[in-house]
Amino acid sequence: MKTGFDNQKYLKLQSEKIRERIASFDNKLYLEFGGKLFDDYHASRVLPGFEPSSKLQMLLQLSDQAEVIIAINAGDIEKNKVRADLGITYDRDVLRLIDVYRSKGLYVGGVVLTCYEDHASVQAFRTKLESQGIAVYRHYRIEGYPKNIPLIISENGYGKNDYIETTRPLVIVTAPGPGSGKMATCLSQLYHENKRGVRAGYAKFETFPIWNLPLEHPVNLAYEAATADLNDVNMIDSFHLSAYGVSTVNYNRDIEIFPVLNEMFRRIFGESPYKSPTDMGVNMAGFCIFDDEACREASRQEIIRRYYEALIRRADLLASEDELFKIEFLMQQLGLTVNARTCTAVANETSKKLGVTCAALELADGSVVTGKTSDLLGPCSAVLLNALKNLTGIDHETPLISPHALEPIQTLKTNYFGSKNPRLHTDETLIALSVSASDNAMAKQALDAIPQLRGCQLHCSARLSKVDLDTLRRLGLQVTMDPLREHAPLD
Numbered sequence: 292m293k294t295g296f297d298n299q300k301y302l303k304l305q306s307e308k309i310r311e312r313i314a315s316f317d318n319k320l321y322l323e324f325g326g327k328l329f330d331d332y333h334a335s336r337v338l339p340g341f342e343p344s345s346k347l348q349m350l351l352q353l354s355d356q357a358e359v360i361i362a363i364n365a366g367d368i369e370k371n372k373v374r375a376d377l378g379i380t381y382d383r384d385v386l387r388l389i390d391v392y393r394s395k396g397l398y399v400g401g402v403v404l405t406c407y408e409d410h411a412s413v414q415a416f417r418t419k420l421e422s423q424g425i426a427v428y429r430h431y432r433i434e435g436y437p438k439n440i441p442l443i444i445s446e447n448g449y450g451k452n453d454y455i456e457t458t459r460p461l462v463i464v465t466a467p468g469p470g471s472g473k474m475a476t477c478l479s480q481l482y483h484e485n486k487r488g489v490r491a492g493y494a495k496f497e498t499f500p501i502w503n504l505p506l507e508h509p510v511n512l513a514y515e516a517a518t519a520d521l522n523d524v525n526m527i528d529s530f531h532l533s534a535y536g537v538s539t540v541n542y543n544r545d546i547e548i549f550p551v552l553n554e555m556f557r558r559i560f561g562e563s564p565y566k567s568p569t570d571m572g573v574n575m576a577g578f579c580i581f582d583d584e585a586c587r588e589a590s591r592q593e594i595i596r597r598y599y600e601a602l603i604r605r606a607d608l609l610a611s612e613d614e615l616f617k618i619e620f621l622m623q624q625l626g627l628t629v630n631a632r633t634c635t636a637v638a639n640e641t642s643k644k645l646g647v648t649c650a651a652l653e654l655a656d657g658s659v660v661t662g663k664t665s666d667l668l669g670p671c672s673a674v675l676l677n678a679l680k681n682l683t684g685i686d687h688e689t690p691l692i693s694p695h696a697l698e699p700i701q702t703l704k705t706n707y708f709g710s711k712n713p714r715l716h717t718d719e720t721l722i723a724l725s726v727s728a729s730d731n732a733m734a735k736q737a738l739d740a741i742p743q744l745r746g747c748q749l750h751c752s753a754r755l756s757k758v759d760l761d762t763l764r765r766l767g768l769q770v771t772m773d774p775l776r777e778h779a780p781l782d
Contacts, residue, residue, distance in 0.1 A: 295585030296340035296576075304575040306352045309494075312573055313356070313460050315564075316492030319484065321477040322573070324465040325497040329391065334498050336769060337513045337590040338576065339746070346498075350463065351396055357461040358400040359392050361385055362471045369410045374468055382416050384467035389425065400457055401426035405472030408432075428453040430472065430479055437475075437551050444558040449482040469521070478555055485559050492564065493556075495545070495571045500525045502539045502569050503577040509590035511540055512621050516597040519617045520610065531567035539569040592748065592769070594621055595632045599771040603754070606774040633659060635750040635771060642752035650674040652768070653748040654681065664714070667697070670751055671759050672720035678744060679737035691734045696726040717762040744768055 313320040329347040342348065350357055367381045374384055389399050402420055404413060407429040417427045430452040433443050442448045455462075455476075462480070464473045477493050484491035499514035511525050528541040530549055545568040552571075556563035565571050580586050598618045604610030622628070630636040637659050638651035649663045650670040660681050662673025676691055685691070700719050715723065721741075727734040745767030754776045755763075763770050 293582065293585040293588075294340040295580055295582035295589065296338040297579045297581050298340050298342050298345055301341070301345060301576060301579040302349050302352065304578055305346075305349045305573070308573045308575050309349075309353060309461065309496075310356075312492065312494050317490040318460045319462075319489055319491035320460065321462045321464060321480050321491060321493050323473045323477050323493070323495045324463050325473070325495065326499070328463075328465055329395075331498070333513075333517055333593070334576075336596075337510050337593050338580065338586055339589045341576075346496075347395060347397075353461055354396050354398070356459055357463055358398045358457060358459045359463045359465060360400050360455060360457070360476065361388055361402045362405050362464060362466045362473050362476045363402065364471050365404045365407050365410065365413045367468075367471070368404075368413050368416050369408070371412075372468070381467040381471075385420075388465070388467065397463075398459070399425070400459075400462070401428060401455060403428040403430055403453075403455060403472075403476050405430045405475060406432045426456065428455050430476060437548065440551065440554050440558060444482060444555060449479040452479045452483070454483040455480055474552075478552075478559075481556075481559050490560065493571070494573050495568075496573055497545075498574055498576055500540045500542055501577040502528070502541060502572060502574065504540065504580075506540050507624065509587045509594070509625060512624065513590040513593040513597070514542075516594045516618050516621050519597070519601065519614045520604075522613075522617075528567050528569045531569040534566035539567075541568045541572075545571075591625060591627055592632060594618065594625070595627060595629055595635070596769060596771050598622060598629070599773075602774045603772070632748065632750065632771065633657075634748045637661060638750040638752045639773070648751065648753040650749060650751040652678045652744075654678060655743070655747060667714060668720065669714050669716060669759065670753075671717050671749070671755065671763060672715050674749065675717060675720065675744075676724070676737070678747075679740050682740040682743050683733075683736045685733050685737060689733060691727060691731070691737050692720070692723045693727045693731065693734075696723040716756060716758045718758055721762070741766065 309322065329344045331343050331346060335341045335343045363381055363385050372381045373379065374381065377384065379387070385402060392399050402425055404417065404427065420427050433439070433448045435442060437443065464476050466473050481491055481493055500511040504511055506525055506527060515523060515525055524543045525540055526543050526546055528539045528546060531537060531539045549568045553563045553565065556565065601610050601615045601618050605615055634651040634653040638649050638661065641651065641661050642649040645663055647664045648670050649661055650673070651659050651661045652674045653659050658681065660674060660677045662670050662677050664670050665673065677687065680687055680689070680691070700715060700723060724734055724738055728738045747768055749763060749768045749770050751772040753773055755772050760770060
């Protein structure tokens with residue numbers, strides 16, 4: 292993929308901006324951290340050059356000043372709410388996040404249970420955390436939140452919440468997912484800090500939408516496609532335009548809540564430090580794009596990928612028609628069809644011509660290789676081997692995998708696992724290639740070329756198995772697929 296984003300510049304500018312914001316208050320800043328703190332693959336796809344762990348790397352530059360507070364809604368614990376991307380409950384994810392942050396060198400100051408209620412499952416989770424030496428705090432539901440401001444900014448509102456003991460200038464408030472109460476946690480702390488004579492500050496870290504890119508820029512439209520299920524909408528920040536005469540982009544929920552936040556700031560501080568939602572943000576990503584067209588094209592491709600994801604979700608009854616219509620509308624805004632994704636057009640046309648399921652893979656140089664379903668290989672297994680041959684200059688007719696490597700896998704699948712389909716999935720194909728590489732120089736050459744697949748585009752004309760999809764994504768391929776299943780036996 293063509294690079295268009297300067298990651299090193301981003302790390303430098305972003306850490307400097309946060310230090311500057313800390314200094315603008317009493318050397319105490321509560322930073323609401325939206326989105327993923329690490330493994331931000333959406334950002335790395337639409338801003339080619341952005342490393343998935345960039346935000347974590349940036350915070351590590353501030354690790355001596357920073358501590359992390361994790362917020363989780365007590366109701367989500369009681370309901371066993373699950374993260375769709377990981378398939379684990381929110382409370383389990385809190386434990387996972389604590390382990391990850393600590394292993395990376397970030398200090399975790401504690402966990403806050405928001406909208407606290409005394410359910411048995413909530414108590415059990417609290418006990419589990421405390422038994423492991425993790426401080427736990429309780430924040431309570433406030434009637435009429437967020438509009439009953441006189442009650443919220445009072446001893447019967449935020450005043451009832453536990454004060455979170457923090458020791459460092461930068462407090463990063465993060466969560467396992469939306470609706471966890473990050474913003475309320477920050478504002479409650481501002482109330483308590485102010486009572487203690489500390490003029491602590493609040494800022495918001497959201498990568499998207501990028502405030503200093505145009506509203507209709509594909510990077511910002513790709514964010515709308517990514518959040519189509521939440522019905523988020525990018526908007527011009529009318530407060531910023533009115534205050535400064537400068538057009539900036541934010542999203543609807545922040546703009547809608549800003550008058551309420553502004554009044555809360557006035558009640559706590561006597562005056563508000565901000566004139567607009569854009570003022571609250573600290574995101575510097577827009578300043579680090581050096582090839583705008585590369586980011587535009589990457590974002591156009593992302594929107595098409597999100598369209599195919601919505602098709603799959605709809606087929607599984609997980610997405611509404613509105614979600615699909617919204618992404619279709621975004622594609623129309625940019626004049627996109629699915630054929631703007633080269634590998635999609637090639638895979639579907641080849642499949643139609645041959646009458647079997649096909650996959651197409653677009654390499655970094657723009658060349659496209661295909662693979663088809665056969666008695667031995669699935670379409671993605673075939674296209675991977677063909678792509679590796681293309682990258683290494685190995686003749687297409689040359690077999691890379693020894694029959695001695697194939698036969699045991701097929702025997703295991705059919706004789707012992709009871710599968711009626713002996714075709715190799717992608718993970719099995721790569722294992723067979725690895726075995727062959729021990730005594731086949733060309734197989735070793737092909738195996739060594741696998742890192743060159745990262746960032747390449749792939750489309751399959753039928754639905755992939757979870758095994759194939761997971762393997763392709765671990766290889767760093769950006770995958771789409773048609774929602775219909777192959778007519779062959781499913782396993």
